[in-house]
Amino acid sequence: MAMERRNNVRAVVFMMIMVLGLLQAATQTSAGFSACYGQCFIFCILKPNETVCTCTLQCLKDCIIPSSSSSSMPSSIDHVSSSSSLTDQYCNLGCAIFSCATLSTKKNPGGKEVESCVSSCSQICNPTR
Template identity: 45%
Template sequence: MEMKGYLKFVVVMGMVVSGCRGDVNTFRDCYAKCFIFCMIEPNKSLCTCTTQCLKECIFPSPSVTMAIDSHTQNLGYCKLGCATSLCSNISKAHNPDGKNVESCVGSCSNKCTMSYSASTP
C-alpha cells in the first residue's frame, strides 16, 4: 500500500516538474499545474481547486487584468462565468483533464465573443 502512494507521488511530481521547465504557455499547462498543486493542499475541495484554477488561468495576473480595456475584461469575466458553470465538472480529484477543460473553456471564448458582439451596436 505504501509503495502505491509513493509511485503516485513520483508520477505527479514528474508531471509537475516536466510542466515547469519554462513559463506556462498554454491554458492546459496552467490549469493542470494549478490543479495538481491545489489538490495536494490539505482541506481543499475539488470544487475549490477547479474554480481557483479556472480564475488563475483565465486571468493570469492581477496586473494584466487591470491593464486591459473594459471590452476585453468583460469578455474575460464572461469566459470565467461560462467556464465555471460548464467546465468545472470535467476535472476529477486525481485527473485535472487539462485537454478537455481547455477545449471547454475555448468554447466559452467563442460563446462570449459571439454574445458580446451580437449585443453591441
C-alpha cells in the same frame, strides 16, 4: 514507524507528481491554458482540506484571468479597450464555471478537456472574433 512510512510515501508521491508536472510543462511548446490549469490543479489538490470544487474554481480563475489583469481594473472611461478585454475575461470565467467545472476529478484535472470547453466559452463571449 507506520506514521514515518506514511510520511515517506507522501513525500515520494508529491515529488513524482512535481516531476511529472514539470516534464509535462517542458514538453509543451507553449504554456497554454491546459498547462496552466493542470499544474494549478495538481498543486491545489495536494493541499490539505482542498476539494475538487475549490481547486477547479481557483484554477479557472487564475488561468482565465491572470493576476495582472484582475489587479489592473479600469478606473476611467479612457480605458474602454481594457474594460472590454476584462469584460470578455469575466464572461469566459462565468461560462467556464457554469459549463466546464465538472470536467475535473481528483485524479485527473482534465486539462485538455477543460481547455476545449473554455475555448467554446470564448466563442460564446466573443462572437465577433
